Amino acid sequence: MKSSNSNWTLPSMALAVLAPWMLLASALGTGRLYEGQPVRPPAAGDLTSFSALAPIDAHVHLYKDDPAFGALLERLNLRILDILVIDDRDPYFKALEPQRGDVLKVVGRTAGRAVLCTTFSPYEFEAPRFAERTIRQLDADFAAGAIAVKIYKVMGMEMKSKAGQWVMPDDPAFEPIYQHIAARGRTVVAHLAEPDSCWQPPNPASPDYDYYRQNPQEYAYAHPAWPSKAAILAARDHLLAENPKLRVVGAHLGSMEVDVNQMAQRFDRYPNFAVDTAARVPYFMLQPRDKVRAFLIKYQNRILYATDLDVMPKDDTGKALVAWNSTYERDWKFFATDQPVEYGGHSYQGLALPGPVLRKIFHDNAVHWLPGIMGQR
Ligand SMILES: [Zn+2]
Numbered sequence: 430m431k432s433s434n435s436n437w438t439l440p441s442m443a444l445a446v447l448a449p450w451m452l453l454a455s456a457l458g459t460g461r462l463y464e465g466q467p468v469r470p471p472a473a474g475d476l477t478s479f480s481a482l483a484p485i486d487a488h489v490h491l492y493k494d495d496p497a498f499g500a501l502l503e504r505l506n507l508r509i510l511d512i513l514v515i516d517d518r519d520p521y522f523k524a525l526e527p528q529r530g531d532v533l534k535v536v537g538r539t540a541g542r543a544v545l546c547t548t549f550s551p552y553e554f555e556a557p558r559f560a561e562r563t564i565r566q567l568d569a570d571f572a573a574g575a576i577a578v579k580i581y582k583v584m585g586m587e588m589k590s591k592a593g594q595w596v597m598p599d600d601p602a603f604e605p606i607y608q609h610i611a612a613r614g615r616t617v618v619a620h621l622a623e624p625d626s627c628w629q630p631p632n633p634a635s636p637d638y639d640y641y642r643q644n645p646q647e648y649a650y651a652h653p654a655w656p657s658k659a660a661i662l663a664a665r666d667h668l669l670a671e672n673p674k675l676r677v678v679g680a681h682l683g684s685m686e687v688d689v690n691q692m693a694q695r696f697d698r699y700p701n702f703a704v705d706t707a708a709r710v711p712y713f714m715l716q717p718r719d720k721v722r723a724f725l726i727k728y729q730n731r732i733l734y735a736t737d738l739d740v741m742p743k744d745d746t747g748k749a750l751v752a753w754n755s756t757y758e759r760d761w762k763f764f765a766t767d768q769p770v771e772y773g774g775h776s777y778q779g780l781a782l783p784g785p786v787l788r789k790i791f792h793d794n795a796v797h798w799l800p801g802i803m804g805q806r
Contacts, residue, residue, distance in 0.1 A: 479761040480506040480507070482791045484507050484734065485791065486508070487678065487733040487734065487735040488618070488707035489736060489739065490738070490739035491543060492521075492531040493535070493749070498543075498749075501753060508543075509544070510544055510576075510799060510802060511545055513529060513546065513579060514579060514581055521741065529547065533545065544574065544799075547575040548580070549566060551583065552588065567609065576615060577615055577616040579619075579620065579680075581620050582647075582661075586647070597656070599667040599671065607671075615801075616677070617677045619679050621664075621665045623649065624709075627649045627650065636712065658684070661684075662685070669698075673699075678705055679702060679703070682712065686712040692704060692728070703731040703733060703794065704731065705734070706735050706736075707735035708737035714770070714772050718780065725790070726786055729790065729794075730797070732794060733795050736757075738752065765779065765780075
């Protein structure tokens with residue numbers, strides 16, 4: 430959500446598994462799962478070994494309170510970090526409510542399998558007592574169970590000061606807030622910048638082509654006055670350097686999706702930095718397999734599996750369940766097996782990562798970087 434999503438959940442692909450899934454979806458929708466035996470997934474794909482790891486999806490946007498999602502999490506033995514976003518260009522995301530209330534309902538409904546990642550509005554950063562008020566709000570969210578705080582790409586790609594300057598994520602106005610998050614032992618989830626293609630002319634071969642066609646207001650190429658991607662990432666890196674005690678998970682591969690070496694460089698420099706894979710798994714496919722595999726093995730403590738799956742309150746539950754299941758199936762096949770995985774009309778061989786590395790990427794790293802994800806707070 431609010432990021433350039435991959436074609437991972439293409440309707441055409443979903444249709445292929447739609448028929449058997451509609452049966453399950455309707456069973457889930459009526460809540461019958463709670464009364465009877467757990468439903469075995471239909472034969473569309475095998476997620477038994479995925480579920481055996483007690484997988485954690487470190488980046489989703491589930492805003493719909495429907496018992497079917499709790500049943501899905503239970504069946505897959507899955508936990509999720511359920512993330513709020515503030516973006517004044519979208520009515521639902523303009524303010525903390527109603528999204529915070531919606532996610533708290535999901536949290537309450539899923540027996541702790543969904544955990545809240547809150548956020549704050551950066552737009553009032555020049556208002557009096559901005560940091561103090563933000564800290565008070567965050568403390569209330571922490572008391573309500575939030576384990577992390579999202580910061581968003583409007584820093585660097587939308588916001589301007591009253592004096593007309595672009596507002597970057599390392600602006601001094603945010604520093605007391607970062608310090609407070611670190612002092613409270615919570616994590617920052619940082620979606621800053623966007624894929625390189627956001628600054629480039631439209632290219633139908635790009636995984637993000639459709640997203641920027643549908644969201645021209647977020648397409649940097651159409652806004653030449655915006656800061657460069659390099660400037661935004663430099664501000665992000667400065668934030669990491671200034672706050673060595675703050676754990677930061679860079680969403681969407683930290684927007685360093687085209688070359689794993691860019692991530693390696695930052696991991697070597699900033700021990701407080703990890704990334705999630707949300708909506709960027711295809712970028713691993715587009716790079717040489719051996720290089721990506723060696724990178725994931727070398728930096729196996731720094732990568733958190735994540736999808737960016739999203740469900741708005743008005744969305745159809747059955748369709749969402751199809752998309753979620755097919756995303757987990759394809760991602761698991763790609764990371765865990767050497768079988769071919771289809772993406773964008775091409776076939777890519779799976780990475781067949783060693784078992785201990787899979788365990789870190791799909792479970793251990795989230796436990797380490799997102800304390801509280803297992804509900805121990
Ligand atoms: Zn997201």
